[in-house]
Structure formats: structure tokens, C-alpha cells
């Protein structure tokens with residue numbers, strides 16, 4: 001674990017210390033240590049298999065680490081903690097489902113943690129409140145299946161906000177979105193983080209849509225992590241130490257690529273597929 005700067009821990013809302021996770025005899029996470037303060041937007045970046053989802057499962061209390069501790073608002077994590085909101089990657093529903101947008105969001109109220117169902121007026125108020133927070137009141141009564149990927153993603157964020165979390169975890173929320181929708185979702189999450197003082201940990205393969213909003217980045221590779229600002233972490237020497245071999249950070253027209261390999265097999269280490277990223281970059285500009 002590389003800690004890029006001394007952290008003050010007093011105000012932290014999420015704190016991980018010495019997290020180690022082993023599956024059978026394979027060490028997936030070695031010594032993960034970082035903390036996040038209220039209102040901070042942190043990107044959790046890393047290549048396939050680096051352990052990003054595993055780390056989210058630890059924070060959600062779904063997986064006990066072999067070593068280390070996680071606290072949310074000073075308390076050890078437990079599964080179902082309303083202070084931790086979770087936004088999955090996408091909605092898994094048939095496109096012709098009759099469920100309306102507001103019904104999908106309201107499902108978040110029916111979790112066991114809420115005990116008896118709320119009276120319908122206060123249910124509606126709570127749902128409207130979170131729909132407003134994600135700018136979704138305009139399509140609140142539309143069938144979910146007819147909405148765009150970006151609109152559906154906003155509903156999942158609304159659902160996660162229902163329990164008034166202090167920490168919001170998002171697992172690759174941008175992976176199914178086009179560039180414009182991805183930017184919209186990122187800006188929305190950043191606005192919510194700042195206005196409501198919620199600490200955000202957002203998992204992404206591509207850090208580029210996050211460059212303008214990230215306060216810090218947690219970069220995972222080969223079971224290790226580096227934490228700090230983008231300027232501190234996204235550097236040749238820091239990432240080469242993490243990966244355990246030479247990688248290079250390319251900054252092209254405001255975008256960042258982390259590449260590795262010999263000249264003729266250079267690949268963007270953060271892309272799930274092994275296309276020529278440089279060509280992809282040229283084409284997308």
C-alpha cells in the first residue's frame with residue numbers, strides 16, 4: 001500500500017485499515033488503507049481482477065477480510081447498514097416490464113431494514129425527494145424499460161439515497177453508458193456528494209470521465225493500492241511500483257491512458273478488451 005500523503009483521520013466517514021483478502025491461497029488484496037471524508041469524491045480505479053468489487057463487498061459487510069478493519073462513521077461495518085448506499089452497475093429487468101420509474105425507486109423503501117411499511121404519503125414524499133435529487137421527476141411515471149441507460153442509472157442512485165447514506169458506493173456505473181451520459185451521471189453524483197456531504201467511492205475502469213470531479217483516486221493493481229490526488233498517483237513510477245513492472249502514463253489531449261507492454265503490444269491496462277487504445281483514442285476525438 002502506498003499512502004501518498006499524511007491523512008487526518010478525525011473527520012473520516014469511511015476508513016479502511018490494513019485490509020487483506022485471501023481466496024484459498026491467493027492474496028487478492030494485500031494491505032489496503034485509505035479514508036474518505038464527508039463530501040469527498042473518490043474514484044476506485046484498477047484493471048480487471050484487481051479486487052475492486054471485492055473491496056466494495058468488504059465495505060458493504062458482505063465479505064469479512066482476513067485482516068484489517070473497516071469503519072463507517074466510526075462504527076465497524078455490518079451488512080444492511082443504512083449509512084452505506086450501494087448503486088449496482090445496471091438494472092436487470094426485461095425491457096417490457098410495466099414497473100414505473102418511481103416504483104423501482106420505492107423498492108428501496110421495502111428492504112427489511114425499514115421494518116413496517118411507511119404510510120403511503122410519507123413514502124411518496126421520500127421517493128419524490130430522491131427523484132428530485134437526481135433530476136428524475138420528469139420521467140417518474142414512465143416505464144423503466146423505456147428509459148435510457150443514463151436515466152436508469154439515475155434511478156438506481158435515487159434508490160440508494162433513500163436511506164440517507166453517509167457513504168455512497170457505485171460499482172462501475174458508467175460502463176454501459178455513452179460518453180455524454182457518463183459525464184452527466186458523474187456530474188450528478190459529484191453534485192449530490194457536495195450538496196449532501198456524502199462520501200462517494202465510485203469504481204471505474206476508465207478514469208477519464210472522472211478527472212474533473214475526483215478529489216482523490218484509489219488505484220488498485222496486483223493486490224496493492226496507491227491513494228492520493230490524480231497528480232500524485234497517476235505517475236509512471238507510482239503505477240510501475242504497483243503493477244510490479246514498467247507502465248507508462250500517457251496524457252493525450254486532456255485524456256489519460258495507462259499503458260504497458262512492449263511497443264508492438266502496447267495496451268491500455270484499464271480497458272477490459274485488448275484493442276489498440278491509441279487508435280481508439282484517435283477515433284473518439
Ligand SMILES: Nc1ncnc2c1ncn2[C@@H]1O[C@H](COP(=O)(O)OP(=O)(O)OP(=O)(O)O)[C@@H](O)[C@H]1O
Pocket residue numbers: 023024028046047048049050051052053054055
Ligand atoms: N468468491 C471468490 N472466490 C474466489 N476468487 C474470487 C472470489 N471473488 C473474487 N475472486 C477473485 O478475486 C480477484 C478479484 O476479483 P474482483 O471481482 O474483486 O476484481 P475487479 O477489480 O472487480 O475486476 P473487474 O474489473 O473485472 O470487475 C479475481 O481474480 C477473482 O477471480
